[in-house]
Amino acid sequence: MIEIKDLNKSYHMGSNSLHVLKGIDFSVKEGEMVSIMGSSGSGKSTFLNILGMLDEADSGSYTLDGKPIKNLNEKVAAKYRNQFLGFIFQSFNLINYKSALDNVAMPLYYQGVKRAERMEKALHYLEKVGLAQWATHLPNELSGGQKQRVAIARALASDPKVLLADEPTGALDTQTSYEVMELIQNINDEGKTILLVTHEDDIAHMTKRIVNLKDGLIIDDSNVTQVRASVAKNKHLQSKQTSNV
Amino acid sequence: MFNIERWQEIFDTISKNKLRTFLTGLSVASGIFILVILLAIGQGMENGIGQQFEDDAATRISVWTGVTAESYKGLNPGRRIQMDNEDYTRAEQKNIDQLEYKSGVYSVWGQLATYGKESGSYRVEGVKGDYQFLENETIVAGRYINESDLANNEKVAILGNRVYLDLFKGQNAIGEYIEISKIKYKVVGVYTDPGGEREETRIFIPLTTAQRVYAAGNNLRSMVFTLEKQEKFEDALAASEAFSASLESDLKQRHTVSPTDERAININNTLENAKRFYDLIAMIRGFFWGVGICTIIAGVVGVSNIMLIIVKERTKEIGIRKAIGAQPLSIIGMILHESIFVTAIAGFLGLIFSLILLELVGPLIESDYLLNPSVDFGVAITTVIILIIAGALAGFIPARRAANIKPIVALRDE
Ligand SMILES: Nc1ncnc2c1ncn2[C@@H]1O[C@H](COP(=O)(O)OP(=O)(O)OP(=O)(O)O)[C@@H](O)[C@H]1O
Numbered sequence A: 001m002i003e004i005k006d007l008n009k010s011y012h013m014g015s016n017s018l019h020v021l022k023g024i025d026f027s028v029k030e031g032e033m034v035s036i037m038g039s040s041g042s043g044k045s046t047f048l049n050i051l052g053m054l055d056e057a058d059s060g061s062y063t064l065d066g067k068p069i070k071n072l073n074e075k076v077a078a079k080y081r082n083q084f085l086g087f088i089f090q091s092f093n094l095i096n097y098k099s100a101l102d103n104v105a106m107p108l109y110y111q112g113v114k115r116a117e118r119m120e121k122a123l124h125y126l127e128k129v130g131l132a133q134w135a136t137h138l139p140n141e142l143s144g145g146q147k148q149r150v151a152i153a154r155a156l157a158s159d160p161k162v163l164l165a166d167e168p169t170g171a172l173d174t175q176t177s178y179e180v181m182e183l184i185q186n187i188n189d190e191g192k193t194i195l196l197v198t199h200e201d202d203i204a205h206m207t208k209r210i211v212n213l214k215d216g217l218i219i220d221d222s223n224v225t226q227v228r229a230s231v232a233k234n235k236h237l238q239s240k241q242t243s244n245v
Numbered sequence B: 001m002f003n004i005e006r007w008q009e010i011f012d013t014i015s016k017n018k019l020r021t022f023l024t025g026l027s028v029a030s031g032i033f034i035l036v037i038l039l040a041i042g043q044g045m046e047n048g049i050g051q052q053f054e055d056d057a058a059t060r061i062s063v064w065t066g067v068t069a070e071s072y073k074g075l076n077p078g079r080r081i082q083m084d085n086e087d088y089t090r091a092e093q094k095n096i097d098q099l100e101y102k103s104g105v106y107s108v109w110g111q112l113a114t115y116g117k118e119s120g121s122y123r124v125e126g127v128k129g130d131y132q133f134l135e136n137e138t139i140v141a142g143r144y145i146n147e148s149d150l151a152n153n154e155k156v157a158i159l160g161n162r163v164y165l166d167l168f169k170g171q172n173a174i175g176e177y178i179e180i181s182k183i184k185y186k187v188v189g190v191y192t193d194p195g196g197e198r199e200e201t202r203i204f205i206p207l208t209t210a211q212r213v214y215a216a217g218n219n220l221r222s223m224v225f226t227l228e229k230q231e232k233f234e235d236a237l238a239a240s241e242a243f244s245a246s247l248e249s250d251l252k253q254r255h256t257v258s259p260t261d262e263r264a265i266n267i268n269n270t271l272e273n274a275k276r277f278y279d280l281i282a283m284i285r286g287f288f289w290g291v292g293i294c295t296i297i298a299g300v301v302g303v304s305n306i307m308l309i310i311v312k313e314r315t316k317e318i319g320i321r322k323a324i325g326a327q328p329l330s331i332i333g334m335i336l337h338e339s340i341f342v343t344a345i346a347g348f349l350g351l352i353f354s355l356i357l358l359e360l361v362g363p364l365i366e367s368d369y370l371l372n373p374s375v376d377f378g379v380a381i382t383t384v385i386i387l388i389i390a391g392a393l394a395g396f397i398p399a400r401r402a403a404n405i406k407p408i409v410a411l412r413d414e
């Protein structure tokens, strides 16, 4: 699904230049669920943004679903993003003047889907994330967890091949994080490829493979046994109850 | 443009960002409103001043004589110059092709006119038939002076409406006899004059009759002419200036007056006055256009500013839209579509509102210098379109920039 070879990325600020990614080789097969870890500033977001075609690498090759991603103009990049990728951001990035339903329907608008069909599909995905009854609410009327679930529904709406999530639980408390992870696991169970960035160990262990970034290189890449978020959620709930007693 | 999905998206955005839409609209609408009102006032002033000049035929040239101011060829200054029929005939013969209306005039002031018990003091003018048109008079009863009156020295009189009301109190006057300075005249006509009451306190009698009754011989008090109409104002002005000049020099030569004497021969050329007046109007119009254009510029700057702010404010939204698959063109299209739509609606609202105001208030204005303020609809529409285009251009540049920045940069913009 994803093939990366010798990927390099530097940021230039005036005369200074910062080599963030120093030759990354990486591949992901369809249906995988990968977490990318590393200390702050190690280049996780940069890497994910390049994978998401939100940013461009300086050198190296990147193939997504067999298509070379190189020197794409904005038009093609937008098309690929719309067809292949779904994004989930730490800060949700919902459009604040649009209802939950309209937010979810947005990718479909850019796919050229007609309004009626769009709304139907959007509602379907809102149901999937358990927010059907919140469809007409604006983002600022929703909790963080709900917002992230709307964002997940939006990412799913265009039926992408790969979901990219940059710290999807970064702004959520533990309980809500697990709920969101449960949802993401379910999506992966249905066969969708998922890459997520996190610096929380417990979240990383809910994926099937952990990639560790350090100083612009992958220092570790290993498969792990997936911890089911539903189990972790219940454990957490119990421990909270005991500590409250 | 006619994509229904796009329209839905635009309406959605507009209805959910009412304040922003309202502010943009307000600046456009008020710009148009002020401009239209300004232009209308300019037009109203033009109309008002124009009406002041409607009294007499617009190309009228009149000549009267006075006392010489300079000695010339051994003659002393202070000599009274008297025009006569010969002067008139010469002027007529010389310019026969270009004269439209013409008349010699012999007038006397303060003549007592009586009918039965009623009487009043009026100006009596001996004139020819053309004088009706030279003075823009309208016959409301009977007729004006004709050739046979002149040929036969008929004692007939045409009364100004005021005179008629004074003497006849609204009764039939045609065919009745009035006395002017003890001489009986048959009333054959009543006229009105756009110049109003002052111009209607006159009695016209045939020129020949006046010269005989007042023992004036061949003398004339003044001569009045109009020239044939010309297509272009410039041509008309040139012709009438040439005519005035040649008339003046002929008269001066015949009456032995110094070419530089400015008192003896007086020529009033309404067209020259009109030129001054048209120049004034042109200045007024220029002024209002100047102010108007400044208003448009202010409007354009205002709209541009708002568009810049809107696009800046929407950078993050644009980043999100791009991340989920919006193409740069669709982003530009969305912003332009919205801005054109808002400026167009607001522009036409401002236009309609100002036109309604003019329609309601315009007729109520009663001033000599402001009459029927109105705007050329084409001009008004043009300004609305200019503002819409300006809004679009102003939106386009930042929209294109926003659409071209990488989504990652736009998304980082908190
Ligand atoms: N647009 C940019 N311009 C300049 N430097 C940048 C830019 N974006 C990121 N960097 C730098 O690149 C390095 C990697 O940033 P990145 O955001 O990828 O880190 P990260 O691993 O996601 O960190 P965190 O866990 O804090 O999110 C950092 O040192 C950061 O300062």
Ligand SMILES: [Mg+2]
Pocket (backbone or CB within 6 Å): A044, A045, A046, A166
């Ligand atoms: Mg990061």
